[in-house]
Amino acid sequence: MGDKETVQLIKQMNLGSRQSFDQFYEAFIPFVFQIAYEILGDYTEAEDVSQDVFLEVLQKIDQYNPNKGSIKAWLAVKTKSRCLDRLRKKKPILVNRLEKIALGKEKGADLEFLEQIEKRIILDALNHLPPEQREAIIRSYFNGETHREIAGAMKKPLGSIKSLIRYGLNNLRKQKSIVHWTEPNGGDGK
Incomplete structure (x- = not known):
């Protein structure tokens, strides 16, 4: 998925489009899961963290600022933060x-x-x-x-x-x- 398509999805998600969120999820879940799995080394934990990240994205997509970095960088930071929390708790x-x-x-x-x-x-x-x-x-x-x-x-x-x-x-x-x-x-x- 290209940057222009991603920006369009984000705009639609900001307007409450569930279909856009579903497309966004499908496009980026492999990326988020891979980061979580590499950090946690546990499939189930990585799935849980990935779901938590996308729930946060759904709730806070308006916080994404393309001037501060790519969507992948934003997702990576969120994923690593969730993984740190999980490591501390488990x-x-x-x-x-x-x-x-x-x-x-x-x-x-x-x-x-x-x-x-x-x-x-x-x-x-x-x-x-x-x-x-x-x-x-x-x-x-x-x-x-x-x-x-x-x-x-x-x-x-x-x-x-x-x-x-x-x-x-x-x-x-x-x-x-x-x-x-x-x-x-x-x-x-x-």
């Missing part, structure tokens, strides 16, 4: 993502984006880990060192490094600061 997603990153299964732009989000969430919790677990996780997660490199630097067997990381991640799961940010109710006690 412990299993966050823990699974941390484990994938620690085990080297995430890469590229996904890793860079997730690092920005997750660093802030886990920095405080890391300070409460035993020093060797903290060092192994920092070297793996933050510095991107391989388990073999960490073993050499810490002068420990490879199996011990893997255990330190695994136990460290388990201890992070128990940290109140992680649980607070990742509880399904958002940690607000409701």
Whole structure:
């Protein structure tokens, strides 16, 4: 769909056209879903976020300003924001993502984006880990060192490094600061 067609759809959506919204949705749902899925790594969660984004678009399409960027950029910002909220509220997603990153299964732009989000969430919790677990996780997660490199630097067997990381991640799961940010109710006690 071209820019002119998109602008026309947005104008019609501003006038309350449900048909225009349906066309807009069909044109951009693959884009929004792809972003959500790459960030969350969970199909159902990505679908939920995508639906939330389009509900917000339906309610606030008048907030889109073509002078401030493309519709795709606007949708991407909304999607990433919703995903951040979801990561903060959903412990299993966050823990699974941390484990994938620690085990080297995430890469590229996904890793860079997730690092920005997750660093802030886990920095405080890391300070409460035993020093060797903290060092192994920092070297793996933050510095991107391989388990073999960490073993050499810490002068420990490879199996011990893997255990330190695994136990460290388990201890992070128990940290109140992680649980607070990742509880399904958002940690607000409701």
